[in-house]
Amino acid sequence: xxxxxxxxxxxxxxxxxxxxxxxxxxxxxxxxxxxxxxxxxxxxxxxxxxxxxxxxxxxxxxxxxxxxxxxxxxxxxxxxxxxxxxxxxxxxxxxxxxxxxxxxxxxxxxxxxx
Amino acid sequence: xxxxxxxxxxxxxxxxxxxxxxxxxxxxxxxxxxxxxxxxxxxxxxxxxxxxxxxxxxxxxxxxxxxxxxxxxxxxxxxxxxxxxxxxxxxxxxxxxxxxxxxxxxxxxxxxxxx
Numbered sequence: 001x002x003x004x005x006x007x008x009x010x011x012x013x014x015x016x017x018x019x020x021x022x023x024x025x026x027x028x029x030x031x032x033x034x035x036x037x038x039x040x041x042x043x044x045x046x047x048x049x050x051x052x053x054x055x056x057x058x059x060x061x062x063x064x065x066x067x068x069x070x071x072x073x074x075x076x077x078x079x080x081x082x083x084x085x086x087x088x089x090x091x092x093x094x095x096x097x098x099x100x101x102x103x104x105x106x107x108x109x110x111x112x113x114x
Numbered sequence: 115x116x117x118x119x120x121x122x123x124x125x126x127x128x129x130x131x132x133x134x135x136x137x138x139x140x141x142x143x144x145x146x147x148x149x150x151x152x153x154x155x156x157x158x159x160x161x162x163x164x165x166x167x168x169x170x171x172x173x174x175x176x177x178x179x180x181x182x183x184x185x186x187x188x189x190x191x192x193x194x195x196x197x198x199x200x201x202x203x204x205x206x207x208x209x210x211x212x213x214x215x216x217x218x219x220x221x222x223x224x225x226x227x228x229x
Contacts, residue, residue, distance in 0.1 A: 032215045043118070043205055043220030051215035090157065094215075101170065102218060104157045 002027045002093045006105035014113050019063075019078040021108045023091035026072065033074040034092040034102065035065055044090060050074060061085070086112045116140070118221035120206050126227045132194040135224045138187055139208030147218060148181055148191050149205040157205075163189065196228045 007022040025031055032051050036044040048059025055067040061084075065076045074091060091105040119138040127133055139146050147162040161171040166183045174181070178197070183189040193200055203225050207218040 034217060036220075041222070041225075043207075043222045044218075045220070046217045049215065049217055101159065101162065106156045 002031070002103045004091050004093050004103055004105035006089075006091050006108050008108055009106065010109045010111065012111040012113060013081045015083055016080050019076070019081045019085065019110065021076040021089050021091075021110065023065075023074045023076065023105060024072050025074060025091070025093045027093055032094045033065075033067060034094075035059065035063070035074075035076050036090045036092060036104075037061075038088045038090065038107075040087075047076070047089070081110075081112045083112050083114075086110055118206055118208050118219055120204075120221035120224050122224060123222065124225045124227075126229065127196060128229050129197055130195045131228075132192065133196045133200075133226060133228075135191040135204050135206075135226070137189045137191070137206030137221060139189070139206070140210075140219055141187070143208035143210045143219070144186070145209045145211075145216075145218075146183060146189050147207040147209075148189070149207065151203045151205060151223070152201075160191070198228045201226055201228050 003026045005024045013019055034049045035047040037047050038044045047063050048057045050057045050067045058064045063078045065074050067074050088107045088109050090107045092102040094102050121136045144165050148160040150158045150160055160173045161181045162169055163183045179193055181191045203223045205220050205223045207220045209216045209218045
């Protein structure tokens with residue numbers, strides 16, 4: 001069984017400040033990990049994914065995430081927040097056992113203030 | 115390239131009516147997923163198909179819900195009869211291949227309101 005925990009349902013940062021959104025996972029098999037972003041009235045868009053190889057993954061819009069097996073974490077970061085980053089962010093996990101079924105976290109709403 | 119297309123974008127109907135949501139996946143994708151999103155329950159997987167065949171429908175809440183995929187380019191999610199608690203945003207997503215490292219591509223959703 002797999003699960004994802006996103007700490008903090010709401011995060012607020014100032015424009016230009018560091019963005020850190022936390023995600024911890026539980027998986028009985030080596031995981032594949034994803035971050036998605038959802039803008040208002042839109043579907044989810046893939047930000048980045050970790051499958052194998054390099055543990056620091058770079059995605060779109062300046063976001064990156066680091067897979068830390070020892071901490072079972074996959075936190076999302078961006079060095080400098082922009083107003084356009086305001087959205088809801090979802091972490092998701094799938095197993096290597098085949099099939100594309102994703103287990104999503106409950107989401108973190110990011111607010112960016114001037 | 116065209117993404118996942120869902121219709122209608124908004125649907126308002128009265129309790130007891132039949133509701134049909136439609137989805138056109140990305141051409142060539144062989145997996146299709148239906149999700150429901152609410153404030154209370156977040157994002158829930160309802161059912162998914164592989165090569166038009168339902169693989170896992172354990173998330174379908176009740177017999178009032180049914181989903182079909184008659185061909186590789188079209189799927190429907192039907193609610194009959196509809197109830198106010200079915201109000202939610204319903205998303206369709208598609209992906210390519212059976213490996214778990216392939217991302218899902220989402221449509222913009224159908225916002226359903228049952229009065």
